[in-house]
């Protein structure tokens with residue numbers, strides 16, 4: 057019999073047409089039907105040595121799934137049309153597959169063994185389909201906790217790291233309270249990642265489940281201002297800081313204080329708030345404007361897609377790196393991520409709707425051009441990237457390449473600062489293995505590793521929960537021994 061991976065081509069989630077989806081903020085992709093998803097899972101069968109679930113780092117690179125999802129096992133169950141058991145297997149390692157199945161960049165697929173010679177298995181599409189189907193079937197129900205330990209844990213920050221830690225510790229029987237300074241639970245899942253990638257009802261649905269299982273949520277509490285870490289430490293048996301790394305880098309060039317130069321996160325948050333019914337300041341509106349997004353990453357892509365929906369006149373995205381190739385470069389062997397050029401949802405929308413790929417490569421912004429206090433343009437120069445024999449890359453300015461782009465809204469998406477200074481403001485210093493300088497105070501997620509991925513935040517949440525559980529068990533043993 058011919059192996060299925062030779063006869064079945066890779067297929068991913070169905071997407072709504074560009075012309076339909078740019079007029080709303082509903083999710084652009086949906087789950088697959090049973091027939092096609094079973095076929096995609098069949099492509100995984102006959103794999104000799106799976107690498108997809110390794111979940112480790114080579115240098116700065118993620119290899120395989122960081123939460124060690126049991127991918128070959130749930131793929132086998134899907135190929136046998138046993139969706140219920142596939143769902144149960146998936147939940148063994150992933151607290152929130154409905155988030156990762158929508159927005160994970162799928163390092164598992166970059167390390168898929170089939171990817172050496174063919175298109176990799178559509179792992180993320182299968183994951184999303186398993187969990188969406190499970191919700192539709194009513195299989196996802198609150199798991200009520202039978203026995204409570206009597207220990208109380210405070211978690212500061214309700215992003216994926218805080219939520220995963222809360223879920224694990226609650227299921228272990230501890231009484232968990234999550235403190236969040238925003239008015240909604242979810243961290244960047246709620247305010248950050250746009251609705252068309254992750255619908256906010258999907259986030260609320262999970263929060264309601266966690267609440268029904270016994271986790272307490274307190275919004276509008278800014279720890280460090282409204283209450284100190286020390287006072288929480290006095291009241292609770294353990295405290296976890298999962299406060300993220302949301303301080304954005306600023307341009308640091310002449311004129312960057314001009315009206316119309318906005319941080320990407322403020323812009324994306326305003327857009328989500330507006331969809332929730334909050335009136336938004338005109339400065340966050342892209343309608344009729346010439347928009348320039350500085351920063352070639354995923355946050356920048358989310359700004360492109362949002363500006364298109366708001367009716368921008370034009371959208372251009374500046375990136376400092378060269379255009380990626382269509383095929384895996386020789387210096388990026390499997391199982392590293394292939395890091396090839398992909399036409400993300402936002403770029404597909406710009407190409408079809410605005411008739412232009414918004415990405416501009418190897419470009420440096422020199423100064424913001426102002427009229428009065430408002431931005432009217434950006435003066436730029438082209439760069440050249442030279443890789444030295446030792447592998448170090450250097451960028452040179454191309455002589456005579458000065459150019460000015462017209463702009464009336466500039467969105468800055470050039471990354472995030474390291475989290476340590478923010479932690480220090482709370483009197484906390486991160487040490488190895490999730491512990492801090494304060495006894496009983498732990499740290500996890502972006503607040504520990506810097507701005508990263510949801511799947512890494514979930515892993516950190518699970519691992520810090522193990523540490524806290526062991527810490528509380530040790531406290532209990534100490535109490536018993538001393539009494």
Ligand SMILES: Cc1cc2nc3c(=O)[nH]c(=O)nc-3n(C[C@H](O)[C@H](O)[C@H](O)COP(=O)(O)OP(=O)(O)OC[C@H]3O[C@@H](n4cnc5c(N)ncnc54)[C@H](O)[C@@H]3O)c2cc1C
Nearest residue numbers: 213215216217237243244279299300501502508509510513
């Ligand atoms: C625009 C954008 C798009 C992204 N898209 C993707 C994507 O598509 N896929 C992906 O995998 N990753 C994506 N990421 C990265 C991902 O969202 C983060 O790595 C992840 O959310 C980190 O989780 P966390 O729980 O550590 O922190 P966060 O999600 O940042 O949550 C931290 C929470 O702590 C709260 N908090 C902070 N300080 C306090 C305080 N003092 N008191 C109370 N509460 C506090 C914050 O309000 C926030 O809710 C994106 C990031 C951004 C910015």
Ligand code: SF4
Nearest residue numbers: 121156160162164180
């Ligand atoms: S969580 Fe991400 S890396 Fe893990 S299986 Fe899902 S898509 Fe792949």
